[in-house]
Structure formats: structure tokens, C-alpha cells
Amino acid sequence: xxxxxxxxxxxxxxxxxxxxxxxxxxxxxxxxxxxxxxxxxxxxxxxxxxxxxxxxxxxxxxxxxxxxxxxxxxxxxxxxxxxxxxxxxxxxxxxxxxxxxxxxxxxxxxxxxxxxxxxxxxxxxxxxxxxxxxxxxxxxxxxxxxxxxxxxxxxxxxxxxxxxxxxxxxxxxxxxxxxxxxxxx
Numbered sequence: 001x002x003x004x005x006x007x008x009x010x011x012x013x014x015x016x017x018x019x020x021x022x023x024x025x026x027x028x029x030x031x032x033x034x035x036x037x038x039x040x041x042x043x044x045x046x047x048x049x050x051x052x053x054x055x056x057x058x059x060x061x062x063x064x065x066x067x068x069x070x071x072x073x074x075x076x077x078x079x080x081x082x083x084x085x086x087x088x089x090x091x092x093x094x095x096x097x098x099x100x101x102x103x104x105x106x107x108x109x110x111x112x113x114x115x116x117x118x119x120x121x122x123x124x125x126x127x128x129x130x131x132x133x134x135x136x137x138x139x140x141x142x143x144x145x146x147x148x149x150x151x152x153x154x155x156x157x158x159x160x161x162x163x164x165x166x167x168x169x170x171x172x173x174x175x176x177x178x179x180x181x182x183x184x185x
Contacts, residue, residue, distance in 0.1 A: 006109075012024070072185055075178060078142065089167075092158065096158050117175060118138070118176045131184060132180075134176055141170075
């Protein structure tokens with residue numbers, strides 16, 4: 001659904017009025033929350049009673065674990081790059097390149113496809129190569145995508161390919177890195 005949101009929003013903006021996107025963003029979560037509240041049963045059979053001290057000890061153990069912190073910092077950086085792209089992509093693709101809102105939506109779908117392909121590649125390769133090798137491979141692809149953006153940005157070469165090729169490369173790498181970061185943490 002998340003992958004289709006920019007595409008749907010682009011069509012709404014192109015063929016109706018742009019404010020309808022915000023109306024839907026208000027109404028849809030309210031409707032979904034009501035459906036969940038009234039239709040989804042509680043699945044937890046028993047309650048675990050823990051003291052505040054026990055919870056605090058567990059939290060302290062987690063936030064002082066260097067391996068956990070490192071893997072989560074990498075995940076945070078990867079996610080920050082994806083969000084950074086989403087922040088500037090409308091300006092780059094619609095204003096500078098000239099895509100229509102619905103064409104922009106298709107670019108978001110392509111990026112999501114490559115994120116999924118990275119995850120699929122990871123799931124098919126994990127037994128053969130292991131978590132550490134795939135994590136390093138994803139990191140290398142991620143760094144390569146960053147250098148692509150650095151080079152393209154430094155020469156100010158803006159077209160649809162110079163914007164999409166690095167981000168789909170980064171999305172593919174993210175599809176490999178996210179599950180391996182979680183596993184490593």
C-alpha cells in the first residue's frame with residue numbers, strides 16, 4: 001500500500017483537486033483505526049508482570065550493547081538516505097525534470113520494486129553467503145550509490161536517469177541491509 005500511495009496521490013492531484021489527498025489522509029486512518037478497534041480481537045493470552053527495575057535493566061543492557069548500536073546506526077543512516085531522497089525527489093523530478101504527479105508516482109513504485117528485489121536477493125542468498133557477507137555486500141552497494149549521487153551532484157547533472165539510478169541502487173542495497181542489520185543487532 002505504501003508503494004502505491006505516491007502513485008494514487010499523483011492521480012488524485014492530476015485529475016481532481018490536490019486538497020483531496022489531505023482529506024483522504026485524515027479520513028483513511030480514522031476508518032482503519034475504527035475497523036481495528038472493533039474487528040481485531042486481542043491475541044495476547046496472558047499478561048507478563050515485570051517491575052520497572054527489571055524493564056530498566058533490560059533497556060540499559062540494550063542501549064549499552066555496542067554491536068546493537070552499530071547495526072542500528074547503519075539502519076538509521078540507510079533509512080535517513082531514503083527519507084532524504086523522498087524529501088527532495090518531488091522538487092527534483094517534478095519541478096526540475098518536469099514529471100507529472102502520476103509519473104512521479106511511478107518512480108516511487110520503481111524504487112519500492114528495487115527495495116523488494118534487494119530483499120528477495122537477500123532471502124535467496126542468505127543460506128549460501130551468510131548474514132555478514134551479505135551485510136558487507138549491501139554496504140558496498142550503498143556506498144557506491146552514495147558516490148554516484150556525489151559525482152552527479154558535483155557536476156549538477158540532473159535528469160531522470162541521474163536521479164533514479166542511484167536511488168534504485170540504494171534501495172536495492174537497503175533491501176539487503178535492513179534484514180541483515182536486524183539480524184546482526
